[in-house]
Amino acid sequence: MGNEDQNKFWELAAGKVHNENAPLEDLELDELLKRESNTSSFKQLENTHNKLHKVRVLTEFSRDLSWEKINDYLRTKRIRFFISVTKYAAILLITFLLGNIFHSIWPVDYEAEQMTVVSVPLGQMSEVILYDGTHVWLNSGTTLQYSNKFGKTNRDISLDGEAFFKVTHHESPFRVKLKNSEVEVLGTSFNAISYQNENVSYVTLVEGSVMINSLVGEKITTIKPSEQITIPENLRDVKVNTVHADFYYSWTNGKIVFDEEYLKDVVALLERWYNVEIKLEGNGTADLRFSGTIIKSKPFSQIVKAFELLLPVSAKYHYNPQNKDVLIISKKDLPMKDQ
Secondary structure: OOHHHHHHHHHHHHHHHOOOOOHHHHHHHHHHOOOHHHHHHHHHHHHHHHHHHHOOOOOOOOHHHHHHHHHHHHHHHOOOOOOOOOHHHHHHHHHHHHHHHHHHHOOOOOOOOOEEEEEEOOOOOEEEEOOOOOEEEEOOOEEEEEEOOEOOOEOEEEEEEEEEEEOOOOOOOEEEEOOOOEEEEOOOEEEEEEOOOOOEEEEEEEEOOEEEEOOOOOEEEEEOOOEEEEEEOOOOOOEEEEOOHHHHOHHHHOEEEEEEEEHHHHHHHHHHHHOOEEEEEOOOOOOOEEEEEEEOOOOHHHHHHHHHHHOOEEEEEEOOOOOOOEEEEEEOOOOOOOO
């Protein structure tokens, strides 16, 4: 392509990226873009133009010094600057060179932030190994979110649901954003329960140490191994209790060992595990205590049978093809209600 055609191409290309071409000029550019070399040059031009807005604005600078740097850059790179190039291409080239100079002074991260979302349906569980090596087990009905910056500029994630974290030790804090608070650790193992549709969040520490903060970074407290913190929405009535920590991570192995747990708490876990609705009917049914080991791989019917054998209750299962199946648990001295 001769100099005249080349100059015409740059004129039309510059006009295109600035939205200043007439319809006939765009048609003429389309013909020139049939050449592979022109197509490649135009893509580079568009890419440069799209990134110009990311170049930091200078509030104070020396115009003479800037032009001196541009001239030095031109000489170093041995770029031939044609006098016949149009004003648009010239402006674009000069801005591109300024961008290179400014970028050497103020590096700009062109990588757009993107979020990774891991969602686990009800009735299932999942495991995730994060970029920093942290191992996360996700319980049923849980959503985990983190940025593509994770492990590079931060170790921040968001949790809606229940997850057990085995955090790889690193000088950068590992932070888990819950519904109304934040867990901050360097390297430890802990379980967190924080569903958006529930009023209270729980954090149970297995080993190490964790700090509980508000969402604006204010420290609330720290907890030790085998301690569980209950975090209400108002953050004013926070409670710390000693618990059996293994109860809060045994589910990662597909089983839960209950030790005199309230039946209402047991069924809350089972509803997510098996994606069923469990109704407790009658006064005192919810406060019955249950002990036993439930293995997720076993049929749900076996669990129902265990309730009837170990507790003074009757259970009736209703299949619901249009929605969740329903299990009704009532004390044996109460008549069962058909669903």
